[in-house]
Amino acid sequence: MQTQGQVRSANLAAVLARLRDDGPRSRARLAADTGLTKATVSSLVGELVDRGLVADGALHRPGSVGRPGTLVELGGRGVCGVGVEVNVDYLAVLVLDLRGEVRAERRLALDVAGSPAGQVLDAVTTLVRAVLADVDATPVGLTVAVPGSVQGTVVATAPNLPGWPGLDVAAGLAGTGLPVTVANDADLSALAEWSAGPHARTPDLVYLTGEVGVGGGVVSGGRLLRGSTGLGGEVGHLALTPGDAPCGCGRRGCWETVVGLGALLRAAADPGDPLCDPGRDLEDRLAEVVARARAGDARTLAALTDIGTGLGVGAAVLVSLLDPAVVVLGGYFAVVGEFLLDPLTSALAARVEGPRRVVLSTLGFTAAVRGGAHVALQPVFHDPTTVPLEASA
Amino acid sequence: MQTQGQVRSANLAAVLARLRDDGPRSRARLAADTGLTKATVSSLVGELVDRGLVADGALHRPGSVGRPGTLVELGGRGVCGVGVEVNVDYLAVLVLDLRGEVRAERRLALDVAGSPAGQVLDAVTTLVRAVLADVDATPVGLTVAVPGSVQGTVVATAPNLPGWPGLDVAAGLAGTGLPVTVANDADLSALAEWSAGPHARTPDLVYLTGEVGVGGGVVSGGRLLRGSTGLGGEVGHLALTPGDAPCGCGRRGCWETVVGLGALLRAAADPGDPLCDPGRDLEDRLAEVVARARAGDARTLAALTDIGTGLGVGAAVLVSLLDPAVVVLGGYFAVVGEFLLDPLTSALAARVEGPRRVVLSTLGFTAAVRGGAHVALQPVFHDPTTVPLEASA
Numbered sequence: 001m002q003t004q005g006q007v008r009s010a011n012l013a014a015v016l017a018r019l020r021d022d023g024p025r026s027r028a029r030l031a032a033d034t035g036l037t038k039a040t041v042s043s044l045v046g047e048l049v050d051r052g053l054v055a056d057g058a059l060h061r062p063g064s065v066g067r068p069g070t071l072v073e074l075g076g077r078g079v080c081g082v083g084v085e086v087n088v089d090y091l092a093v094l095v096l097d098l099r100g101e102v103r104a105e106r107r108l109a110l111d112v113a114g115s116p117a118g119q120v121l122d123a124v125t126t127l128v129r130a131v132l133a134d135v136d137a138t139p140v141g142l143t144v145a146v147p148g149s150v151q152g153t154v155v156a157t158a159p160n161l162p163g164w165p166g167l168d169v170a171a172g173l174a175g176t177g178l179p180v181t182v183a184n185d186a187d188l189s190a191l192a193e194w195s196a197g198p199h200a201r202t203p204d205l206v207y208l209t210g211e212v213g214v215g216g217g218v219v220s221g222g223r224l225l226r227g228s229t230g231l232g233g234e235v236g237h238l239a240l241t242p243g244d245a246p247c248g249c250g251r252r253g254c255w256e257t258v259v260g261l262g263a264l265l266r267a268a269a270d271p272g273d274p275l276c277d278p279g280r281d282l283e284d285r286l287a288e289v290v291a292r293a294r295a296g297d298a299r300t301l302a303a304l305t306d307i308g309t310g311l312g313v314g315a316a317v318l319v320s321l322l323d324p325a326v327v328v329l330g331g332y333f334a335v336v337g338e339f340l341l342d343p344l345t346s347a348l349a350a351r352v353e354g355p356r357r358v359v360l361s362t363l364g365f366t367a368a369v370r371g372g373a374h375v376a377l378q379p380v381f382h383d384p385t386t387v388p389l390e391a392s393a
Numbered sequence: 394m395q396t397q398g399q400v401r402s403a404n405l406a407a408v409l410a411r412l413r414d415d416g417p418r419s420r421a422r423l424a425a426d427t428g429l430t431k432a433t434v435s436s437l438v439g440e441l442v443d444r445g446l447v448a449d450g451a452l453h454r455p456g457s458v459g460r461p462g463t464l465v466e467l468g469g470r471g472v473c474g475v476g477v478e479v480n481v482d483y484l485a486v487l488v489l490d491l492r493g494e495v496r497a498e499r500r501l502a503l504d505v506a507g508s509p510a511g512q513v514l515d516a517v518t519t520l521v522r523a524v525l526a527d528v529d530a531t532p533v534g535l536t537v538a539v540p541g542s543v544q545g546t547v548v549a550t551a552p553n554l555p556g557w558p559g560l561d562v563a564a565g566l567a568g569t570g571l572p573v574t575v576a577n578d579a580d581l582s583a584l585a586e587w588s589a590g591p592h593a594r595t596p597d598l599v600y601l602t603g604e605v606g607v608g609g610g611v612v613s614g615g616r617l618l619r620g621s622t623g624l625g626g627e628v629g630h631l632a633l634t635p636g637d638a639p640c641g642c643g644r645r646g647c648w649e650t651v652v653g654l655g656a657l658l659r660a661a662a663d664p665g666d667p668l669c670d671p672g673r674d675l676e677d678r679l680a681e682v683v684a685r686a687r688a689g690d691a692r693t694l695a696a697l698t699d700i701g702t703g704l705g706v707g708a709a710v711l712v713s714l715l716d717p718a719v720v721v722l723g724g725y726f727a728v729v730g731e732f733l734l735d736p737l738t739s740a741l742a743a744r745v746e747g748p749r750r751v752v753l754s755t756l757g758f759t760a761a762v763r764g765g766a767h768v769a770l771q772p773v774f775h776d777p778t779t780v781p782l783e784a785s786a
Contacts, residue, residue: 157746204621218714220625225613227716228597229747232613238713239706239744240633251744313632317710320631321611323620351632351644353550354622 008044011036012384015044016053016074020098020381024057024073045072051387052078052138053098053380074099079380079387080137082178083372084124085145085185086169088113088160088212091124093131094369095139098377100196104131105366117163121172128176140380140387142178143372144169145185147213149231153182156230159248160212181375185209187224187233188371190217192363193328195374199359206324208235208315209331209367211282213248214256218322225322236260240314258310261332264289267303286335293339301339308340312347319352330361401437404429405777408437409446409467413491413774417450417466438465444780445471445531446491446773467492472773472780473530475571476765477517478538478578479562481506481553481605484517486524487762488532491770493589497524498759510556514565521569533773533780535571536765537562538578540606542624546575549623552641553605574768578602580617580626581764583610585756586721588767592752599717601628601708602724602760604675606641607649611715618715629653633707651703654725657682660696679728686732694732701733705740712745723754 014034019025025033031041048054055075080103085092089111095104108127112120124144132139146169148158153170155161170180190207193199203222209215216235218225225232236256237249245257257263261282268289269275275285292300315327329337337360348356361367379386407427412418418426424434441447448468473496478485482504488497501520505513517537525532539562541551546563548554563573583600586592596615602608609628611618618625629649630642638650650656654675661682662668668678685693708720722730730753741749754760772779 202621204625216714220613220618220620221616223614225618225715227613228595228718229716232597232714232716234713234716239709316632318714320627321609321625321711321714322618323622323625323627325621 009383009385011040012044012048013382015041016048016381016384019054019072019074024071026069026071028069030072047389048384049075050389051384053384053387078137079140079377080135081373081376082128082132082139082142083145083188083369083374083376084128084142085368085372086112086120086124086161087147087185091120091127092366092369093127094366094373095131095135095137096370096373096377097137098380100374102370103135103137105369106131113161117161117167118172121169122175125173125175128173128178138387139178139376141181141376142173142176143181143183143188143375144173145183145188145368145372147185147211147215149184149229149234150182151230153180155182179379183372183375184215184217184230184233185368186215187217187226188369188375189215189330189361189363189367190219190233190328190371191224191374192367192371193330193361194219194222195371197362199326199328202325204322204324206315206318206322206327207361207367208311208318208327208329208333209361210259210261210329210333211331212261214260215331216318218318218324220322235314235318238314238317240317255310255314259307259314263310264303264307264332264336267306268292268300282332283335286332289336290338293336304336304339305343307336308343309347311340312344313351315344315358316348316351319348319356326357326359328359328361330363330367331365334360334362334364402776402778404433405437405441406775408434409441409774409777412447412465412467417464419462419464421462423465440782441777442468443782444777446777446780471530472533472770473528474766474769475521475525475532475535476538476581476762476767476769477521477535478761478765479505479513479517479554480540480578484513484520485759485762486520487759487766488524488528488530489763489766489770490530491773493767495763496528496530498762499524506554510554510560511565514562515568518566518568521566521571531780532571532769534574534769535566535569536574536576536581536768537566538576538581538761538765540578540604540608542577542622542627543575544623546573548575572772576765576768577608577610577623577626578761579608580610580619581762581768582608582723582754582756582760583612583626583721583764584617584767585760585764586723586754587612588764590755592719592721595718597715597717599708599711599715599720600754600760601704601711601720601722601726602754603652603654603722603726604724605654607653608724609711611711611717613715628707628711631707631710633710648703648707652700652707656703657696657700657725657729660699661685661693675725676728679725682729683731686729697729697732698736700729701736702740704733705737706744708737708749708751709741709744712741712749719750719752721752721754723756723760724758727753727755727757 027041031038056070057073080095080097083094092107149156154168155164158164169182173180205219207217214236216233218233237254244252247254247257424431449463450466473488473490476487484501486499542549547561548557551557562575566573598612600610607629609626611626630647633648637645640647640650
């Protein structure tokens with residue numbers, strides 16, 4: 001049996017979810033949608049307004065008679081969620097409001113892999129405070145994306161951040177004063193694709209991202225596939241091929257030795273080529289790969305074709321097993337995607353029945369922070385009473 | 394806002410779920426567990442008794458004073474669920490009551506692959522009626538396991554039952570008078586492992602079964618992984634190996650060409666060997682494989698080692714991607730399992746970090762029908778009022 005407080009909080013959540021999923025509507029329509037009385041809906045909307053979660057929007061005249069009402073919409077400018085990404089050589093922050101609008105975004109080059117983790121977390125705290133100082137909304141939470149696996153708020157594995165396993169990221173960010181959650185970057189990117197944009201709410205979606213490593217996030221039945229120890233959806237070290245290229249993990253033939261950024265650069269250029277200069281910005285180097293391919297450079301095209309085929313071989317296994325409605329390619333795969341899709345699709349078609357949608361992410365390298373900010377906002381939708389009444393003040 | 398009827402039906406479901414998950418208990422304990430008043434619990438239990446779903450059990454004296462009460466338990470002998478398996482050369486039926494006890498079980502040899510589908514469905518109807526005639530409980534539903542993929546109640550693909558794709562199995566079983574659901578056999582087997590026995594309620598579990606084909610069922614986060622078109626968890630045709638053995642699906646190198654029953658028999662015996670006689674009962678042939686292996690026959694042991702290694706190579710991909718707490722081997726894998734586990738574990742350990750549990754199913758070839766009967770019972774737990782009051786009469 002629910003207490004009255006629980007019932008009210010569930011009804012507040014129901015109204016908020018309706019506005020999120022179906023858009024602005026009148027109080028009368030909300031009453032019809034939820035089965036609540038108009039008086040109850042008015043009271044609930046009033047409370048949500050006081051908590052800074054919804055606002056009265058456009059005037060709305062349902063018919064030719066009666067006085068016009070206003071449409072209620074996710075106000076959202078009252079509260080915001082913060083996504084942070086910690087990666088090998090940068091930090092990124094993105095702030096989303098309840099409507100899914102980006103309220104702030106910042107990226108900071110930092111030698112994360114080469115710095116003490118405590119120092120990095122202090123830099124995150126400073127960066128988050130600075131970004132939030134310019135945002136006119138109350139932050140309700142912070143989610144940190146890390147390139148590794150996570151148990152609770154502790155990093156479990158992070159092949160490219162040697163000092164991070166065992167670190168409690170939430171404890172290190174206590175100075176932000178925000179509730180902190182921590183998750184794998186590719187999982188958060190998958191949630192970003194799922195939460196907004198052309199594939200929003202696709203219940204079965206696979207996200208693959210290529211950087212130094214290869215990451216994956218799987219949304220299955222509308223939920224992130226986490227697995228028994230939080231390692232679900234990991235794809236970089238799938239032993240798909242009998243290849244014997246050594247992998248950073250110590251084994252040989254992992255998928256990322258075939259389709260990771262290193263494989264592309266090795267195949268596309270000799271060691272002295274500026275493409276292989278680790279001191280150059282990655283986006284510049286990828287732009288040059290694209291330029292060479294567009295100019296018809298045979299070696300570049302062959303290298304991209306091999307990556308595409310390798311992606312298709314692995315994607316065939318993922319598609320057979322997980323049966324997603326769409327496979328989204330992010331990270332560097334999206335940047336050079338125009339040259340990957342044909343060989344990828346051919347390799348996939350040779351191994352899996354039926355049509356399969358493979359698309360390029362349009363979120364660029366912000367997918368993980370967007371997913372993080374989305375996750376940080378979710379407690380508000382589960383229980384709007386977690387946001388204090390004064391948030392709108 | 395819920396109507397009073399919805400609230401009552403949710404409360405009935407809550408009491409029933411408590412008895413299922415936590416076992417027999419007093420009305421007072423149920424009141425404490427659910428937050429409902431004792432009077433409400435007494436009324437709810439009374440209704441559940443009238444619907445044949447719970448019963449008063451053992452006497453229970455909570456302390457040294459006060460009058461003794463009785464423990465309430467899933468009565469369950471009032472209603473039952475029916476699982477049917479349609480396979481290449483047999484039909485099977487199993488009836489479970491609400492307590493998970495097997496109330497009836499029957500297996501019938503039938504050349505399903507060689508018979509018109511309508512005739513097979515008539516045989517199913519006759520078999521189900523005959524089995525239920527001996528069961529003193531009201532059937533609430535029937536779930537049919539098929540060796541293929543399913544859309545709604547229509548068979549989508551069934552490589553080993555050529556006449557079945559496109560067939561509406563529920564329509565063909567209207568004569569049973571029961572609500573009919575249809576599902577993939579390996580998915581139902583996975584649910585059987587999940588619903589009872591040593592791995593009950595393991596939220597992340599992978600079930601692999603070997604017969605002529607190789608099937609898989611994945612429970613992820615406590616739910617069956619279905620995918621966007623119902624093909625999720627299919628493993629037989631994973632393109633894991635660059636092998637080129639032709640597969641029944643028309644492609645080459647599918648996993649079932651490496652670890653299916655055909656691969657074992659080809660490797661273990663020459664064509665003239667009685668092991669390869671398709672007219673012999675499969676269980677006899679498998680018993681002979683085990684006998685030869687136990688006697689130390691080198692060829693048989695080598696064949697089993699190869700199957701185990703091939704299973705480990707594929708299991709490594711499944712484990713990396715899905716991160717299950719346990720992998721359960723069913724079908725013929727369980728029968729010859731004592732010879733598969735060592736090579737399987739070695740192949741897995743070479744490809745995946747950390748300890749991984751791989752166990753043999755103890756359900757034998759009844760896993761699919763058990764899972765089906767379990768599924769057929771679920772509507773009762775969701776809404777106990779679907780069972781008419783006269784069910785207990």
